[in-house]
Amino acid sequence: MLSEQSAATVRATLPVVGGAIGEITERFYAGMFAARPDLLRDLFNRGNQAAGTQRQALAGSIAAFATHLVDHPDERPDAMLSRIAHKHVSLGIAPEQYALVHEHLFAAIVDVLGEAVTPEVAAAWDEVYWLMANALIAIEKRLYDESGGPGWREWEVVGRVEETADVATFRLRPADPGPVPDFRAGQYVSVQVELADGARQIRQYSLSAAPGSPVRQFSVKRVCDTAGPDGEVSGHLHARVRVGDRLRLSAPYGDLVLPAQDAAAPLLLASAGIGVTPIVAMLGQLADHGHEGPVLVVHGDRSPADHALRVDHEAYAEKLPDASVHFFYETGAEEPHRTGLVDLTGIPVPNGTRAYLCGPLPFMRAVRTQLIERGVAPADIHYEVFGPDLWLARQGRS
Template identity: 50%
Template sequence: MVVLSESSAAAVAATLPAVQAHGEAVTGRFYQRMFDAHPELLNIFNQGNQATGQQQAALAAAVVAYAEHLTGVSGLPWGPILDRIAHKHASLGITATQYPIVGRHLLAAVGEVLGDAVTPEVAAAWDEVYWLLACKLIAREARLYTIADVAEDGSVWRDWRVAERTRETVDVGSFDLVPADGGPVPTFTPGQYVSVAVDLDGGQRQQIRQYSLSGRPGADHWRITVKRVRGTAGAPDGIVSTHLHEQVAVDDTLRLSPPFGEVSAVGDGGPLLLVSAGIGLTPAMAALEHLAATEPERPVALVHADRTGAGHARRQELPRLQQRLPNLSVQLWYEDAADGELAGLKAEIAEGRVDPELIPLAPGVQVHLCGPVPFMAGVRGGLLRRGVPAERIAYEVFGPGMLRATRR
């Protein structure tokens, strides 16, 4: 068990409210300082999330939550959160040598924002908090790299060739990928994701995004299903998703990480409930493909929400999966259900948003959720009220809002 020293615990507890109140100002200053000193790190961080402030908010929440954990303010289980952060870091190729850089600029930002309140004793206490967290993450990430058989040079990246492209909807496309060197295709657990690194501006800039593996584990290729992010309310279009949709063709090469992600979409047996919204369907599709090949008699319920039937990516695959999974029930919710019918699909189709009270629940069901954070929070809350234990509800969050979702 990790414990702060007595003097540090007192200093952190006394200054925690101030750090919490100014957390996003601290992390905003931190990123500015770090990128000015180390512009090469811009290639790792999602610049879209930087622009919207989501990354700054997520980091502030993580630091504060860990300090609350160490000082006993919060009883939130910390192990699952550490695992989630470690998997995200490993998928980006974060190294132990980068932690001193982060620590130096983060603690300097605390001093700049809080000013005279940061005495030498307070600075030392928060330095202790940071390094307790950093050492935990470094150890977990080292283990993940070993399991993933990362190359001796420490690089997580491998070249993959686009073998096929499929247009699923106007804004969603699937990419089937095979190793460019002709080597074996690693397997994965449904619910895991890979990082995709693309070169922009003629190779002058790199950006990385994570995409769930949406095909069958054990196949001779990997599949990712990518939604093109169109900017709304002043936010920019998604840089990487737009690049993939507009610039990447069959036989082009992409750099991918090994599969990471601590959440399994199939659980450990028994009835399974998959609940998704929008592009959150990707881990559910991998789970259905996996079960069709390995446990075809398992009871499974799929509940999916989308704006329209025409916008529901890979919907045409459901009749085939129902034939292979005789105990699969499908419930679809569309904001506009006018075009909800599909030949051969046996499904309940309703208009509106998912009502957790109407989701079928088998005794002892295991649940996997994936979609926007507000959607998952609403569904999870409804399932908890209906008696589903929290430990039987797993969920995957796209983007940096993972800690807030975990704490709900």
């Protein structure tokens, strides 16, 4: 809980700090990478740094956390903290790195705001930072304890499937004789690859097979961005990684997971594009466990040919006794599927539905709005963002 004196100071200065948080985070990253270039080389996503999306996500999380502290002093934003903590442990973030971030972040705050950062203001925002940092450190310790601690394990590629022109599925087994710990449908692994310049870059990919499989399976969309740099890691995996090659993987993490099994619970699993990957794993789990309640399956894509894992998507849904499938394609749709963007108009959404969304932010925002208008409680709508959480960044500015 934020102290009363600090809460008053943060409330008074939040508009100023919030208004400058974008410039603050830009200078923060510049200063930290100047002091520690190895972090950009081997830990932080260079593509996100170049595009500025990581700065936006950090700014949004700080602003959202501070706003929550002053608006809801007796509550902790556990959902936000959990999402950040899972991402951190998948990267191997250690407690001592929070002191490094603190050093460069507060240097950037002083650099941008100058004399406005009085000792009182500095103390208040220092309290905000360490409340957030210590909460994350505690969550991350628990996650590390559950997974056996930070670290990387080598896995051998035993299968590769070209799902579409831009999506490939990789299947891997451990390169050592150790056991394969299970995971929860919806979770992801971090994959570390060594690029041509020697950098060891890390990306997260959702596991796209149902839990219980003896292999790790993830599906990778090749990122080709006309507005920015192409995906370094996705391009490397598509161009260079074949059966017999080895990759370094983290333990599975991620908090977009189905709750404890309730065979009668109504569910909605909505995806778009490569967001289908965790949704297919969830459908596989539901089919394996004999889920009997209604399941509304919704997916949007450019065309049927671009719909990765479509065979599994349909096959798992067909195994469920009360599933309703609705695919939307911008082009090439054939009955019973529809042409256009995802639109829930006319699709029954049962009372008490819990919704799980994964896909581009505009898609998730549109579906969330439609669901709330249909009476689904906001607390029952869960989402996964690939890359920096810019949904949170938007909330932090609102």
